[in-house]
Amino acid sequence: MSKKGRILTGHRPTGPRHIGHLVGALQTWAQLQDSYECYFLVADLHVLTTDYSHPGQIQENTVAMVTDWLAAGIDPVRSTLVLQSAIPQHVQLANLLGSLVTVSRLERNPTYKEQVQQLNLQPSLGLLAYPVLQAADILVYKGDTGPVGEYQLPHLELARELARRFNQLYGETFPEPQPLLSATPRLPGTDNRTMHTSYGNAIYLRDTPEETAQKVMGMYTDPTRLHATDPGHVEGNPVFAYLDTFDPDRDLVEDYKQRYRAGRVGDVEVKRHLVEVMNAALAPLRERRTRLASRPEQIVELLRAGSEKARPVAQTTIGESMQRMGLTLAAEENRTQTGGSPAPLFGIFC
Numbered sequence: 001m002s003k004k005g006r007i008l009t010g011h012r013p014t015g016p017r018h019i020g021h022l023v024g025a026l027q028t029w030a031q032l033q034d035s036y037e038c039y040f041l042v043a044d045l046h047v048l049t050t051d052y053s054h055p056g057q058i059q060e061n062t063v064a065m066v067t068d069w070l071a072a073g074i075d076p077v078r079s080t081l082v083l084q085s086a087i088p089q090h091v092q093l094a095n096l097l098g099s100l101v102t103v104s105r106l107e108r109n110p111t112y113k114e115q116v117q118q119l120n121l122q123p124s125l126g127l128l129a130y131p132v133l134q135a136a137d138i139l140v141y142k143g144d145t146g147p148v149g150e151y152q153l154p155h156l157e158l159a160r161e162l163a164r165r166f167n168q169l170y171g172e173t174f175p176e177p178q179p180l181l182s183a184t185p186r187l188p189g190t191d192n193r194t195m196h197t198s199y200g201n202a203i204y205l206r207d208t209p210e211e212t213a214q215k216v217m218g219m220y221t222d223p224t225r226l227h228a229t230d231p232g233h234v235e236g237n238p239v240f241a242y243l244d245t246f247d248p249d250r251d252l253v254e255d256y257k258q259r260y261r262a263g264r265v266g267d268v269e270v271k272r273h274l275v276e277v278m279n280a281a282l283a284p285l286r287e288r289r290t291r292l293a294s295r296p297e298q299i300v301e302l303l304r305a306g307s308e309k310a311r312p313v314a315q316t317t318i319g320e321s322m323q324r325m326g327l328t329l330a331a332e333e334n335r336t337q338t339g340g341s342p343a344p345l346f347g348i349f350c
């Protein structure tokens with residue numbers, strides 16, 4: 001079957017994945033593998049833009065994240081796993097594209113502004129250039145489709161601008177990557193804030209059924225409801241957001257909602273049902289995860305093999321980009337290396 005296009009998407013390896021990642025991204029990615037050629041990127045260089053003082057954690061977090069990806073159905077045979085730091089062409093293209101965007105354009109990026117405020121530190125060049133590297137991640141494989149969360153849209157917009165600008169200046173080279181927004185609403189954390197590792201409100205794919213039960217039983221519900229006989233609110237109540245996501249029995253969910261609104265069912269009963277439903281839904285994924293987690297060296301090998309497969313594609317793009325930008329001598333070097341027989345560039349001079 002011919003594919004609809006080429007996807008590049010990814011995450012920063014910030015640690016194990018939670019059910020928010022699963023519902024918001026990984027399930028979609030797994031499905032897209034049927035109809036798109038997919039590159040899944042471990043954006044480890046991007047981690048350094050905000051968190052460069054914990055060098056001991058990146059490798060461990062990478063293995064944990066990719067283990068969860070595979071457990072969630074990312075298929076390293078059909079798709080390509082890419083380790084960003086293992087493919088220098090990402091940085092090379094980011095550098096080339098860097099001249100095509102102004103500093104003030106990057107300073108206007110809402111994600112950047114927010115992070116500068118939140119982190120309360122002097123922004124680094126790396127943080128400012130974050131979306132340029134992200135654009136390079138996509139364009140170096142000529143990705144034409146980007147399934148991203150809403151908060152990533154400004155980054156994708158910059159990738160589109162850079163592709164357009166490059167094409168205008170040097171001729172048609174890059175597709176303008178189209179956003180593919182997730183149809184599923186974002187899953188709240190157990191305290192009803194955004195689910196986030198640093199908030200302590202996440203349920204992880206690696207959590208045991210018991211840990212899941214404990215987290216669900218302690219979940220935020222309707223704060224206005226003091227007794228099970230009080231009428232309750234379903235909207236804005238994470239217990240029901242989770243039921244909507246994980247319970248395949250729509251009629252039963254409707255029934256629970258009606259009884260909750262009418263004050264005819266208690267929080268504990270609904271939560272017990274949710275625990276059962278979630279543990280059943282997550283069981284196959286957890287089984288795969290346990291098997292994968294026992295062989296971390298296999299994960300590293302898959303990343304190595306995927307990056308090996310991706311590198312020549314990236315190198316071809318660099319050759320073409322350099323050629324078009326006038327760096328013709330090095331462009332030749334990049335082009336011939338992909339062909340298999342490396343021709344030493346400076347051989348002709350000495």
Ligand code: TRP
Binds near residue numbers: 148
């Ligand atoms: N910015 C993304 C995140 O925070 C990670 C990322 C890096 C990415 N490069 C990308 C996502 C390219 C999509 C496409 O998780």
